[in-house]
Amino acid sequence: MHFFFTKIRCSRSRSSHRVGKIYSLLNRFSLIDAATKSTELAINLNTSKPMRQQRIAVLGLGAMGTALALTLLKTGEQLMVWNRTAAKADELRNAGATALPSLAETLDAADVVLLCLVNNEAVHSILKPHRALLQHKMVINLTNGTPGQARQLAGWVQQQNSQYLDGGIMAIPPMIGTEHAFVLYSGDEAAFKASEPFLMHFGKARFMGADAGNAALYDISLLSTMYGMMGGFIHAAALLRRSAIQATAFLPLAKAWIAAMTPSLDLLATQIDSADYQSGVTSNLAMQAAGYENLVATARELNIDPILLLPMERLLQKSLEKGYHAADLSAVIESL
Ligand SMILES: NC(=O)c1ccc[n+]([C@@H]2O[C@H](COP(=O)([O-])OP(=O)(O)OC[C@H]3O[C@@H](n4cnc5c(N)ncnc54)[C@H](OP(=O)(O)O)[C@@H]3O)[C@@H](O)[C@H]2O)c1
Structure with a gap:
């Protein structure tokens, strides 16, 4: 062959x-x-x-789009760039990218259209007027969105006889191109395989399946995990600030605690998958609910809004009402 x-x-x-x-x-x-x-x-x-070479066009030159484009330029890709606010293309033009005068010209000249905009409404709004120019392209959308939006966009792009790959970037802009970044992809597997040689420059590239919504589903799940951790830390810092303790001084303890508790996710995951919340319990839910009241009470004592704590308190109460006293924390999933 x-x-x-x-x-x-x-x-x-x-x-x-x-x-x-x-x-x-x-x-x-x-x-x-x-x-x-x-x-x-x-x-x-x-x-x-x-x-x-394939001509790649990066559309959207915010913090992330610029990081992606600069990474591709460094690896020698022929790159076109476009941004709604044209001045943001200057840095990339100086670095060797081509910035054509209009989006239409950019789309017409591109083989691969890589999008990184603020949201999928913006993606759809810029592509829709140019649907005729999207024939036989590879559209790679690295814009954060919901699984449903990804599936809708995939269907719409396929109607234009183009391939669609959705992506979830698990990195912040300075991490792009480093070993710490990874990007999740889903949708057209042939498109993934064909573009993997340049996608891998952003960070580890993982294909999550043919369902275009999968990358977003995993992305949102990871972000949900992250916001739980970040929110908890910010709440803790608010408590400590009342005693003039700096967040940076607290940081070593917080990191050690997070690292110590991370392995307990193994048991939670096993209990959730088996729906058996009673096996291997060391900290029963009735005890945890009683202790959790002190988290909320301490916030109130210090005149800190317990807004970040209240949803979990409600879930613990609901779980007790359902009779999960002897179960593990994993049982709260039944109340979500
Ligand atoms: N930054 C991060 O840490 C990070 C991490 C992972 C994933 N992401 C994802 O990457 C994507 C871009 O993030 P970012 O950090 O680059 O955001 P950003 O710096 O705020 O840039 C937003 C980009 O979207 C464009 N845009 C907004 N509304 C538009 C519209 N209606 N039509 C056309 N263009 C529009 C902006 O164009 P203008 O310049 O003209 O306003 C700009 O290029 C988001 O989906 C974000 O969730 C970001």
Whole structure:
């Protein structure tokens, strides 16, 4: 199969559409040669023209979009950039990216459209007027959103005969391109495999399945875990501030406590999966509910709004009403 693939350089536009069509056909039938896993198009055409790289357009140059674009530029990708507020493209233009005058020209010239906007409403609002230019593209949406939004966008993009990959970035902008970043992807697996060689520059790239909503589902689940931790820390810092104790002074204890408690998630996860909340209990729910009252009472004593604590207090009470006195904390899931 390998020697049938000849790499071509296309003059833009019409030929670009043809290349895209052939490329997506090859992709569909898994004919993209694994050995040519690069950002170059491998086209089954008997021509001796030299090949060209895929043209990637990054749309959305906020903190995250700029970090993604700079990372791609450093790896030598041919990059186009676009932002609603054009001045934000200056840094990237100076770094070697191409900023075409309009979104329409950018979309027309791109093979891969990589989006990183504030939300999916913004994504839809910029793409909708240009749907005709989206034919046979690869659309990679790294905008944070809900699983339902991702599925809707996937359906809409597929109607434009394009491939859709949704992504959840598990990193903050300075982490992009470092070993600590990882990005979750879901949707078109062929699109993932074809783009993995450049996606991996952002951080570890994990494919979470063909359901386009999966990346967002995992992303939101991880963020929910994170906000629980961050919210707890901010509440603790508010308590300590009443005694003029600095958050930075508290930090070593907080980190040690979080690290010590993280392994207890193993038991919670096992109990949740088996719906057996009574096995392996060391801290029963009745005891935890009684202790939790002190968390709320302390906040009130110190004139701190217990707003971050109250939902869990309510869940503990509901669980007791359901008779989960001897169960573990995991039982509160039945009240969600
Ligand atoms: N920053 C992070 O720590 C982080 C981490 C993980 C994931 N993310 C996700 O990455 C995405 C971008 O975040 P960010 O940090 O880059 O945000 P940001 O700095 O606030 O940038 C927002 C971007 O969205 C654009 N935008 C907003 N509304 C628009 C509209 N109606 N039409 C066109 N463009 C619009 C902005 O364009 P203008 O410049 O014209 O306003 C800007 O390019 C978000 O979905 C975010 O959840 C961010």
